[in-house]
Amino acid sequence: MKRQGPKVVIAGAGFGGLEAARALRRSPVDVTVVDRQNHHCFQPLLYQVATAALSPADVAWPIRHILRDQRNATVLMASVKGADTQQRFLQTDIGNVPYDYLVIATGAMHSYFGHDEWAQTAPGLKRIEDATRIRRGILIAFERAEATNDEAERRRLLTFVIVGGGATGVEMAGAIAEVALQTLAADFRRIDPRSARIVLIEAGPRILPTFPEDLSAYVHDTLVHDGVTVMTTTRVTRCDAGGVDLDGGRIDAATVIWAAGVMASPAAQWLGAEADSAGRVKVEPDLSVPGHPQVFVIGDTAAVMSPDGRPVPGIAPAAKQMGRYAGRLIASRIAGNSAAKPFRYVHAGDLATVGRRAAVVKLGRLQLKGFVGWLFWSLAHIYFLIGLRNRFIVAFTWLWSYLTFQRGARLITHSEPDQDPPNQL
Amino acid sequence: MKRQGPKVVIAGAGFGGLEAARALRRSPVDVTVVDRQNHHCFQPLLYQVATAALSPADVAWPIRHILRDQRNATVLMASVKGADTQQRFLQTDIGNVPYDYLVIATGAMHSYFGHDEWAQTAPGLKRIEDATRIRRGILIAFERAEATNDEAERRRLLTFVIVGGGATGVEMAGAIAEVALQTLAADFRRIDPRSARIVLIEAGPRILPTFPEDLSAYVHDTLVHDGVTVMTTTRVTRCDAGGVDLDGGRIDAATVIWAAGVMASPAAQWLGAEADSAGRVKVEPDLSVPGHPQVFVIGDTAAVMSPDGRPVPGIAPAAKQMGRYAGRLIASRIAGNSAAKPFRYVHAGDLATVGRRAAVVKLGRLQLKGFVGWLFWSLAHIYFLIGLRNRFIVAFTWLWSYLTFQRGARLITHSEPDQDPPNQL
Numbered sequence: 001m002k003r004q005g006p007k008v009v010i011a012g013a014g015f016g017g018l019e020a021a022r023a024l025r026r027s028p029v030d031v032t033v034v035d036r037q038n039h040h041c042f043q044p045l046l047y048q049v050a051t052a053a054l055s056p057a058d059v060a061w062p063i064r065h066i067l068r069d070q071r072n073a074t075v076l077m078a079s080v081k082g083a084d085t086q087q088r089f090l091q092t093d094i095g096n097v098p099y100d101y102l103v104i105a106t107g108a109m110h111s112y113f114g115h116d117e118w119a120q121t122a123p124g125l126k127r128i129e130d131a132t133r134i135r136r137g138i139l140i141a142f143e144r145a146e147a148t149n150d151e152a153e154r155r156r157l158l159t160f161v162i163v164g165g166g167a168t169g170v171e172m173a174g175a176i177a178e179v180a181l182q183t184l185a186a187d188f189r190r191i192d193p194r195s196a197r198i199v200l201i202e203a204g205p206r207i208l209p210t211f212p213e214d215l216s217a218y219v220h221d222t223l224v225h226d227g228v229t230v231m232t233t234t235r236v237t238r239c240d241a242g243g244v245d246l247d248g249g250r251i252d253a254a255t256v257i258w259a260a261g262v263m264a265s266p267a268a269q270w271l272g273a274e275a276d277s278a279g280r281v282k283v284e285p286d287l288s289v290p291g292h293p294q295v296f297v298i299g300d301t302a303a304v305m306s307p308d309g310r311p312v313p314g315i316a317p318a319a320k321q322m323g324r325y326a327g328r329l330i331a332s333r334i335a336g337n338s339a340a341k342p343f344r345y346v347h348a349g350d351l352a353t354v355g356r357r358a359a360v361v362k363l364g365r366l367q368l369k370g371f372v373g374w375l376f377w378s379l380a381h382i383y384f385l386i387g388l389r390n391r392f393i394v395a396f397t398w399l400w401s402y403l404t405f406q407r408g409a410r411l412i413t414h415s416e417p418d419q420d421p422p423n424q425l
Numbered sequence: 426m427k428r429q430g431p432k433v434v435i436a437g438a439g440f441g442g443l444e445a446a447r448a449l450r451r452s453p454v455d456v457t458v459v460d461r462q463n464h465h466c467f468q469p470l471l472y473q474v475a476t477a478a479l480s481p482a483d484v485a486w487p488i489r490h491i492l493r494d495q496r497n498a499t500v501l502m503a504s505v506k507g508a509d510t511q512q513r514f515l516q517t518d519i520g521n522v523p524y525d526y527l528v529i530a531t532g533a534m535h536s537y538f539g540h541d542e543w544a545q546t547a548p549g550l551k552r553i554e555d556a557t558r559i560r561r562g563i564l565i566a567f568e569r570a571e572a573t574n575d576e577a578e579r580r581r582l583l584t585f586v587i588v589g590g591g592a593t594g595v596e597m598a599g600a601i602a603e604v605a606l607q608t609l610a611a612d613f614r615r616i617d618p619r620s621a622r623i624v625l626i627e628a629g630p631r632i633l634p635t636f637p638e639d640l641s642a643y644v645h646d647t648l649v650h651d652g653v654t655v656m657t658t659t660r661v662t663r664c665d666a667g668g669v670d671l672d673g674g675r676i677d678a679a680t681v682i683w684a685a686g687v688m689a690s691p692a693a694q695w696l697g698a699e700a701d702s703a704g705r706v707k708v709e710p711d712l713s714v715p716g717h718p719q720v721f722v723i724g725d726t727a728a729v730m731s732p733d734g735r736p737v738p739g740i741a742p743a744a745k746q747m748g749r750y751a752g753r754l755i756a757s758r759i760a761g762n763s764a765a766k767p768f769r770y771v772h773a774g775d776l777a778t779v780g781r782r783a784a785v786v787k788l789g790r791l792q793l794k795g796f797v798g799w800l801f802w803s804l805a806h807i808y809f810l811i812g813l814r815n816r817f818i819v820a821f822t823w824l825w826s827y828l829t830f831q832r833g834a835r836l837i838t839h840s841e842p843d844q845d846p847p848n849q850l
Binding site: 037038039055056057058060062064065068069074075076077078094095128139140143146147184186187188189190393396397410411412 | 462463464480481482483485487489490493494499500501502503519520553564565568571572609611612613614615818821822835836837
């Protein structure tokens with residue numbers, strides 16, 4: 001393969017990494033996108049996979065396919081293990097990848113505040129595998145509840161705890177309520193799925209803290225109306241196989257879902273750079289790493305300040321803006337321009353949805369809620385889905401489940417073909 | 426829960442088991458359907474999941490949902506461990522299930538002719554998990570081939586061996602050829618996916634032995650035209666991680682798919698009944714087990730003769746006919762009728778498809794091939810798919826991939842959320 005120009009290596013094919021690659025499509029560079037997965041995952045809709053509304057393939061798309069027409073881009077499926085900023089290569093599980101410019105966009109994982117062992121029983125929701133694991137857990141809980149004769153165990157099996165009242169936690173709680181109240185209502189003979197207990201736990205004083213207070217209150221009321229127990233100013237002190245301990249109390253639950261905190265991928269260690277308490281690399285105003293003007297860190301892995309002095313939030317539009325900025329900056333440098341305006345984040349707005357037909361939208365001065373909010377939320381998400389086919393399938397699936405209350409992806413699957421289903425939930 | 430009549434327990438919710446349950450929908454009985462999965466799998470389309478054309482949820486449907494409106498039916502997710510024909514209960518991993526009538530419809534698994542260790546490297550295709558495992562293997566092979574600099578290893582990675590020239594083997598070979606020639610052709614930079622070698626190995630003198638010779642020859646020619654190497658009268662003597670040994674020779678291949686033989690589920694052992702060499706229970710003309718007139722074995726688990734003296738084939742229509750017969754016989758017995766006509770299999774025909782737009786159909790004296798055959802094959806499969814939604818999604822997905830050559834489900838996923846992809850293919 002002929003090398004045609006400066007080598008730009010992009011680690012991570014999330015929103016930020018892909019946008020950086022695209023920004024370089026007309027530059028005389030040789031782009032290599034490295035990701036440990038073969039697919040880009042549309043994380044904002046992952047909770048719909050976890051609650052059996054969409055299939056994994058509806059919210060994920062092969063990275064190669066996204067970049068197939070960008071002839072200066074190569075895709076490598078590999079896990080990043082480190083970086084050598086002196087010799088300038090990225091270390092991966094399948095070998096070293098030399099770079100002239102490096103963009104780190106490897107995102108974030110869940111953080112259990114020092115209790116990594118909670119991950120065993122309280123999975124978070126970042127990857128396709130997390131979503132199918134949670135889906136399996138939720139569906140198996142109903143199956144086991146139908147099969148047991150032990151009343152206390154049945155209560156435990158039908159209790160679902162979501163830790164964290166941000167957008168992901170709210171969306172999971174709303175979707176699980178919909179599964180129990182609508183989708184499964186008539187499918188069981190011994191249990192009534194509508195008796196399921198869904199508990200959303202938030203440490204702060206209100207859910208959706210980044211939203212205006214009235215939208216926050218509206219979502220709170222909608223969840224309560226749908227049968228969700230919302231507990232604010234409540235801290236989870238322990239997660240185990242039987243449930244969760246709270247500040248003062250205990251909830252027995254077979255299903256616990258973690259939506260409370262994130263920790264950046266270990267880019268600071270790879271680069272020997274300074275990080276904040278969430279592991280994010282403290283970057284220069286041009287998103288480069290101090291002392292390494294040819295290395296950039298973007299998206300959830302970077303600690304960046306907004307013009308208003310608040311940290312840039314860990315959401316898709318922010319990652320995309322950083323990716324576009326870094327890609328253009330590299331293109332401009334290669335074209336011989338050395339001066340660059342610092343990165344400036346523009347906050348477009350916040351969206352969250354709660355179950356069926358109710359969403360909250362905050363875009364500048366525009367605030368929407370209820371059905372109009374849901375419609376806006378749906379259109380926005382369909383619009384941003386990569387790939388024409390996925391847009392059609394998701395739109396059709398939503399319309400279908402809107403009309404029928406059904407969810408088409410209620411599969412309990414596991415990976416080993418010849419063994420019985422695992423006993424743990 | 427009130428018990429309302431004689432207890433009919435059906436083990437297995439495949440084509441046969443579901444049909445038996447449906448045949449009892451108007452009877453004053455209490456039906457319990459036991460399956461270790463929560464979903465019915467539409468096996469004839471499983472190869473499309475294995476080759477990334479469809480998502481698992483497109484070819485599977487929750488058993489509870491299928492039976493939700495049949496109020497006399499209960500579904501239990503449990504693995505059958507045995508049966509006590511004296512005390513009359515089915516033994517499962519979650520307890521005993523008493524019966525008055527028992528229908529065993531637990532299907533078949535792959536058979537490696539005494540070499541169970543081959544299953545490690547040469548998976549068969551019976552369940553959703555098999556399909557996603559094979560899909561992962563095929564896609565990872567291309568990824569690894571793109572990453573390696575070792576020419577021999579690259580050849581091995583791009584060699585795909587399918588053992589067994591029946592309908593499943595032919596369909597897999599055709600679909601993998603399509604993936605390599607069309608879907609992936611433009612997605613890689615270092616390898617040319619079109620150089621992939623796809624080898625279909627059949628021990629007998631011709632592929633599709635149940636079809637007329639001219640249709641068999643047509644499929645053979647179509648496969649060869651699509652770049653598939655077809656080897657007949659060739660026996661595989663060993664499968665290992667590096668490839669396969671043949672009668673006289675060796676093929677190095679990273680991907681080996683087993684479509685050569687099946688072995689019935691161990692119903693004969695559970696019941697202490699006599700079985701044929703493929704493990705199928707030798708049943709009476711009314712499908713009951715000798716000495717146990719209230720126990721029936723149907724579908725791939727039963728050895729039954731056609732009126733023409735040939736064994737009833739292990740295909741969906743045969744299982745459905747047996748299920749309907751057994752369900753109706755039980756309903757009739759409960760209604761007080763003791764005489765019953767013996768089961769009589771009616772062979773409707775054979776279908777097989779090879780890649781894009783070419784299929785062979787044999788229905789009585791009607792023979793179709795090429796595009797007309799493919800159209801018939803598509804409509805027949807969409808018609809038989811359970812659930813209106815799945816029909817729409819599959820029809821749309823096929824139309825889409827027909828127009829674009831794309832496959833929407835090219836996901837490499839694995840089960841453990843926090844580990845790197847497994848190294849084995």
